[in-house]
Amino acid sequence: MDLYGQDSETVDGEQDLFKPEYKKYKRKDIKLDLGDVIDFTKQNNMDIVQEIVLQESQHPAVRGLKPVKEWKSYAIKGFPGFIFIRNPFEDGHQRYWIERCVLDYPNKPSKTILDNLVDMSNVSDVWLTSQKESGSNITNKDSLIMKLRWATMGYNYEWNSRAYYDEMKSQFPSDLHELCRFIASTIGYHNFSAETAIVNYYHMSGDMGPHKDISEIDHDAPLLSFSFGQDALFLLGGLTKATKPVCLSLHSGDVCIMYGDCRLVYHAVPRILSADKDNLKHCYNFNEDSPYHGNKTSEENDPKSPDVSEGLAARRQEVQWGLFSQYVQCTRINMNVRQVLPPGGTNIADYPQPVCPSVNCKTGKTSSIHNDTEQTQS
Ligand SMILES: O=C(O)CCC(=O)C(=O)O
Numbered sequence: 088m089d090l091y092g093q094d095s096e097t098v099d100g101e102q103d104l105f106k107p108e109y110k111k112y113k114r115k116d117i118k119l120d121l122g123d124v125i126d127f128t129k130q131n132n133m134d135i136v137q138e139i140v141l142q143e144s145q146h147p148a149v150r151g152l153k154p155v156k157e158w159k160s161y162a163i164k165g166f167p168g169f170i171f172i173r174n175p176f177e178d179g180h181q182r183y184w185i186e187r188c189v190l191d192y193p194n195k196p197s198k199t200i201l202d203n204l205v206d207m208s209n210v211s212d213v214w215l216t217s218q219k220e221s222g223s224n225i226t227n228k229d230s231l232i233m234k235l236r237w238a239t240m241g242y243n244y245e246w247n248s249r250a251y252y253d254e255m256k257s258q259f260p261s262d263l264h265e266l267c268r269f270i271a272s273t274i275g276y277h278n279f280s281a282e283t284a285i286v287n288y289y290h291m292s293g294d295m296g297p298h299k300d301i302s303e304i305d306h307d308a309p310l311l312s313f314s315f316g317q318d319a320l321f322l323l324g325g326l327t328k329a330t331k332p333v334c335l336s337l338h339s340g341d342v343c344i345m346y347g348d349c350r351l352v353y354h355a356v357p358r359i360l361s362a363d364k365d366n367l368k369h370c371y372n373f374n375e376d377s378p379y380h381g382n383k384t385s386e387e388n389d390p391k392s393p394d395v396s397e398g399l400a401a402r403r404q405e406v407q408w409g410l411f412s413q414y415v416q417c418t419r420i421n422m423n424v425r426q427v428l429p430p431g432g433t434n435i436a437d438y439p440q441p442v443c444p445s446v447n448c449k450t451g452k453t454s455s456i457h458n459d460t461e462q463t464q465s
């Protein structure tokens with residue numbers, strides 16, 4: 088029995104030290120103890136982290152990122168290959184990525200959980216449809232946007248077979264590709280090719296169970312993970328569950344990189360927590376006078392963005408920014424970007440597919456990677 092009255096479990100003859108930590112942070116019936124959590128904003132548990140200096144990127148500057156020499160980056164002792172960059176975005180610029188994740192990325196050609204849940208044949212714009220159907224009730228659990236838990240872009244992941252297929256692929260958004268290529272280059276990986284992304288949308292009761300991301304063919308390239316909106320606790324473990332994970336508090340703008348020894352380790356998101364409102368404002372600035380305010384379209388904000396469709400400016404005019412802000416205040420967004428193929432690869436069919444364990448790499452379920460505490464207790 089551990090401190091929380093749970094039996095410790097064994098996996099393949101080894102003691103599972105991951106699950107007890109996951110359960111500890113997930114449980115809502117006991118007071119959350121953040122004593123062991125690494126929190127870079129509060130400088131908590133800094134003895135187990137080490138500040139590192141990243142190199143200048145070899146790629147053209149990406150709008151909205153601070154100069155690399157101003158980034159605060161860290162490694163975690165005992166977890167080689169994991170790199171944490173504390174919010175490298177200029178004040179207000181996260182707004183651009185949050186808009187992309189909420190207003191654009193859930194629409195075709197992305198695949199989303201909504202395709203499995205409702206008839207999407209007449210829905211070309213998830214946000215505007217939600218706004219029309221739910222109005223001021225948009226953060227009600229039944230609105231379309233609140234049912235959105237994930238969207239996949241580029242190579243669309245097939246949850247049942249846990250694989251990618253050449254036939255299930257769309258063009259990867261080039262703004263996100265450029266952002267990732269720039270950041271990957273700062274850790275010495277200069278030719279990162281963003282080929283697939285899962286955008287995860289968590290509400291306050293959401294979480295993601297322990298898993299490894301092994302379905303990509305190439306595991307030498309880093310995996311880049313961006314957090315926006317509400318905060319999350321993130322558990323970082325080892326190659327097996329016998330490693331006791333560390334827990335990090337992730338805030339809006341933070342970037343986690345899983346690379347090298349860390350690319351295939353267990354990880355999980357046991358808990359979503361409310362972000363500090365002032366900090367969030369400063370990150371995505373919803374003030375009318377912000378240069379990133381939605382009355383200006385994203386393409387006006389960022390003329391370099393090549394992925395904006397023709398109707399985007401018109402669509403942005405229809406967005407009710409008060410409702411948009413309400414949604415972000417109860418949501419954490421994670422952009423999880425990976426390279427699928429080895430450098431120079433063009434077809435996934437040319438490679439043997441990695442074999443996932445007999446249960447889903449994510450949660451043991453086939454339909455969704457997300458848990459909602461109200462619905463499932465794992
Ligand atoms: O939400 C996160 O920070 C992690 C998401 C994740 O691990 C995944 O999508 O595979």
Ligand SMILES: [Fe+2]
Pocket residue numbers: 298299300354
């Ligand atoms: Fe993951």
